[in-house]
Amino acid sequence: MSGVVVVGGINQDVTVRVEARPAPGETVVGDGPAVSAGGKGANMAVAAARAGAAVVLCGAVGDDAAGRTQLGQLAAAGVATDRVAVRRDAATGTALIVVTPDGENAIVVGAGANATLADDEVAATCTGAAVVLAQTEVGAGPVDAAARAVAGGGGRLVLSPAPVVPLASETLALADPLVVNESEAADLCGESSAAAVLARTGARSVVVTLGAAGAQLADATGSRQVPAPRVDAVDTTGAGDVLAGTLAAALADGADLDAAVRRAVAAAAESVGYAGARAPL
Numbered sequence: 001m002s003g004v005v006v007v008g009g010i011n012q013d014v015t016v017r018v019e020a021r022p023a024p025g026e027t028v029v030g031d032g033p034a035v036s037a038g039g040k041g042a043n044m045a046v047a048a049a050r051a052g053a054a055v056v057l058c059g060a061v062g063d064d065a066a067g068r069t070q071l072g073q074l075a076a077a078g079v080a081t082d083r084v085a086v087r088r089d090a091a092t093g094t095a096l097i098v099v100t101p102d103g104e105n106a107i108v109v110g111a112g113a114n115a116t117l118a119d120d121e122v123a124a125t126c127t128g129a130a131v132v133l134a135q136t137e138v139g140a141g142p143v144d145a146a147a148r149a150v151a152g153g154g155g156r157l158v159l160s161p162a163p164v165v166p167l168a169s170e171t172l173a174l175a176d177p178l179v180v181n182e183s184e185a186a187d188l189c190g191e192s193s194a195a196a197v198l199a200r201t202g203a204r205s206v207v208v209t210l211g212a213a214g215a216q217l218a219d220a221t222g223s224r225q226v227p228a229p230r231v232d233a234v235d236t237t238g239a240g241d242v243l244a245g246t247l248a249a250a251l252a253d254g255a256d257l258d259a260a261v262r263r264a265v266a267a268a269a270e271s272v273g274y275a276g277a278r279a280p281l
Contacts, residue, residue, distance in 0.1 A: 003054040004248045005129040007122055007146045008041015008160075009114045009137025010059045010074075010084065011093040012066040021098055021106050030098070037073045038095050039114070040135050040162055043238045047245025048133065049078040051267065053252050058125040058146075059138060060085040060113040066092040067113070083125045087113045093137070114138050119145035128153050133248040135160040140167050147171035158248045159203075162240065164188055169202070176204035177217070177257065179244050194218035207247070207261055209240050214265045219257065226261050228269045243268035 018030035045057040057079050061067030063086050070092060071081050093112035099105045114137050122142040126132050126149035134146040134157065143159070144167060150157045151174055159175035161167060164187040172178065178201060182192040185208050189200035194208040194216040205219035214228035246267040250260035 003056065003129070004045075004048045004131045004133055004245075004252050005056045005058060005126050005146075006041055006045040006048065006133045006135075006245070006248070007058045007117075007126065007138065007142060008044060008133070008135035009039040009093055009109070009111070010042040010057070010061050010067075010070050011039035011095045011109060011112075011114070011137075012036075012070065013038030013095045013097055015097040015099060017099045017101075019101065021100060037070050038097075038238070039070070039093060040137050040160070040241050042070060042074060042079075043241035044133055044135060044160070044245035044248070045074065045079045046077045047242040047267065048249040048252075049245075051246045051249035051263075053249035054080075055249075056080045056083055056125065056129075058083045058117070058122055060087055060090070060117045062086070062090050062092040062113045063088045064092055066094070083121070085113075085117065085121060087116050090116050109137060111137065111139075117142045122146050123149045126150060126153075126155075129155050131156045131158065131248055131252040133158040133160065133244060135162055135244070136165045136167070137163070140165040144168045144171050147174050150174060156251060158244065158251065160240075160244045161188070173202040174204070175201070175206075177207045177219075177247075178203040178205070179207045179209065179240075179247065181209045181211075181240055193223070195223045198223075205257055207243075207264075209243055209268070211239075212269075214269075215243070215261055217258065217261050224258075226258075226265050228265050239268045242270075 016030040016032040022028040090113040093114040122145040185192040247264035
């Protein structure tokens with residue numbers, strides 16, 4: 001399978017399982033914490049590698065125990081980390097995750113070293129890449145830099161604006177596909193349908209993830225639904241990352257967009273059957 005460059009966040013995940021997410025001002029006691037490897041960019045890179053792609057991750061971690069742990073686990077998963085910067089003046093990013101019994105989650109991320117990734121570091125990594133998967137835990141600047149490198153080299157950009165940040169219109173227009181969940185779609189354009197996101201952003205194609213319902217795909221030929229297999233969800237953390245990473249790997253392998261989305265939806269459905277953002281090695 002061909003290669004994928006992933007630009008995105010690398011975090012230490014700290015997860016607490018609770019009966020119900022706290023309301024504003026409320027304190028809730030839960031089980032945990034459980035500490036694990038995470039970060040949306042890192043999760044996507046691992047998913048792409050497990051789907052068979054040769055993967056290079058471009059990101060940043062702190063010069064600390066958490067960063068060394070993340071790098072070791074990424075390497076063990078088959079992800080090349082030589083383009084991951086190690087910062088002495090910043091801590092590795094941390095995600096604080098609350099999971100309820102239905103498997104749904106709420107996440108707050110402390111960016112840490114993710115916020116230090118420089119545009120020139122990204123451009124040097126992405127130049128000449130056939131497929132670049134970029135996500136926004138590292139901020140808008142590095143993702144726009146990735147898009148410029150892709151445009152200059154004739155590659156393909158898979159864009160995951162999670163979280164939604166102000167990206168250049170040229171970046172959105174290059175996305176093929178733009179991958180968002182329903183909340184991110186609404187933040188981008190006020191509507192959650194793939195067709196609406198396609199029209200409002202000017203992306204070449206759009207995939208809106210729908211959780212247990214699968215995904216909706218839209219491009220110049222129209223919109224269609226891709227159903228997901230029924231599964232018993234244990235933890236939905238990272239399912240969207242698995243979808244994006246598997247999708248990028250399938251595209252790099254030469255699959256057309258419909259086939260790539262079907263493969264990605266199936267992988268994401270399988271991923272909710274285990275706890276944490278990544279399956280055990």
